[in-house]
Amino acid sequence: MKQLLTILILTTAIQFITAQPQETYISTNASINIISPSMAEARIQLNQFLTSNNINLEFQKEYTGQTNYHFPLSENQWKQLEQMLPQLGHVASLELTKENQQDAVDRIHLELNYLNEKKDSYAALLKEIDNKSDQYMELWREMKNIEEKIFNLKRNLITYQNTDNLYNVKIFVTDETTTPDKTRVSFINMPGAEYSYLTINTPTQGLSAAHYDGYFLKYMFTRGKSFITLGAYNSTAPQQNDSTLTELFVFGFGQDFYSRYLGRGHRRFFNLYSGYTIGYMLGTGEVTTExxxxxxxxxxxxxFKNRYLLIDTKAGYFIPFNYNKQMRGWNINASLNFVF
Incomplete structure (x- = not known):
């Protein structure tokens, strides 16, 4: 019996190596995270896409502010979905991982050939044995077990064949909310430096110069962005024996906000934002302090920005609470921050 099994295994392996067709069984797992300004519209668009392409959902679950979808797509359907994704909202992440099932398919073919050879051998033995003997019943039951194994292996093989060039898609759609109880603050540690040029609209003799420039320490501590600045402006044309404020020592706190419709600051280049800075300024001159x-x-x-560096520019309108007319004006800033 052992010699027979050894011969079957060797014969099956040789047949498999020489006769196995060269096919590929590659599937792709796609994980997509979308931040949508309108969860309801995103759901409608996704459901319309699934219905129009006759796609059956494998999984769907709705949480507070989030909906999860799992479904399979063909390669052409995946290309359609890729084009549609920006319409659903901001694509925060898209990860594709390929799985090659060729080794698993090869093992199934090898085992199928072996089981078929074994089944044929058992069938030949059954013809030579009395069908009323115990040995006959034992071999018959063994052959039925082999047939069941063959059936299960063929079913698994069909599953692998159906996954060739298949995209297993998981979409997580999150509702973009700005309410305080749902806004998560992510703290960072990014020190840096900033250059600023301030132009006063209506400079006043004895109080304000026409132009100031200065350097500041700028420390960012949340991704949003929140920051503090500390530095000083100097008049670009100081005059002796004048009461004009020639030095402006500044401490400020500020926040910048990204637009939900312009990428939410996730791009590497050219993220547009708006913000504000509030603070205190000590102005000094030859004989004046304010x-x-x-x-x-x-x-x-x-x-430009990545995980480690941020190069930033902005323009603002400086509005003092006192000496408003004499001190207000435009400032232009350029800064560089890095992860520490």
């Missing part, structure tokens, strides 16, 4: 509180609304553009 305490000034201010607010500066601003619009900015991130030139």
């Amino acid at each position: 305490d000034i509180f201010f607010v500066t609304p601003s619009v900015g553009l991130e030139l």
Whole structure:
């Protein structure tokens, strides 16, 4: 019996190596995270896509502010979905991982050939044995077990064949909310430096110069962005024996906000944002000292950013709470921050 099984295994392996067709069984797992400004519209668009393509959902679950979809797609259907994704909202992440099932398919073919050879051998033995003997019944039951194994293996093989060039898609659609109880604050540690140029609209003799420039320490501590600045402006044309404020020492706190319709700041280049800075400024001159509180609304553009570096520019309108007419004006800023 052992010699017979050894011969069957060797014969099956040789037949498999020489006769196995060269096919590929590659599937792709796609995991997509979308931040949608309108959850209801995103659901409608996804359901219309699934219905029009006769796609059956494998899994769907709705949470507070999030909906999860799992479904299979052909390669052509995947290309359609890829084009539709930006319409659902901001694509926060898209991960594709390929799975090659060729080894599993090869093992199934090898085992099928072996079981078929074994089944044929058992069938030949059954013809030579009395059908009323115990040995006959034992071999018959063994052959039925082999047939069941063959059936299960063929079913598994069909499953693998159906997954060739198949995309197993998981979509997580999150509702973009800005309410305080749902806004998550992500803290970071990004020190840096900033250069600023301030132009006063109506400079006043004895109080304000026409132009100031200065350097600041800028420390960002949340991804949103929240930051503090500390530094000083100097008059670009100081005059001796003048009461004009020639130095402006500034401490400020600010926040910048990304637009939900312009990528939410996730791009590497050219993220547009708006923000504000509030703070305190101590102005000093030859004979004058002034305490000034201010607010500066601003619009900015991130030139480049990655996980470790941020190069940023912005323009703002400096509005002091006192000496408003004599001190207000435009400032232009450029900054560089890095992860520490």
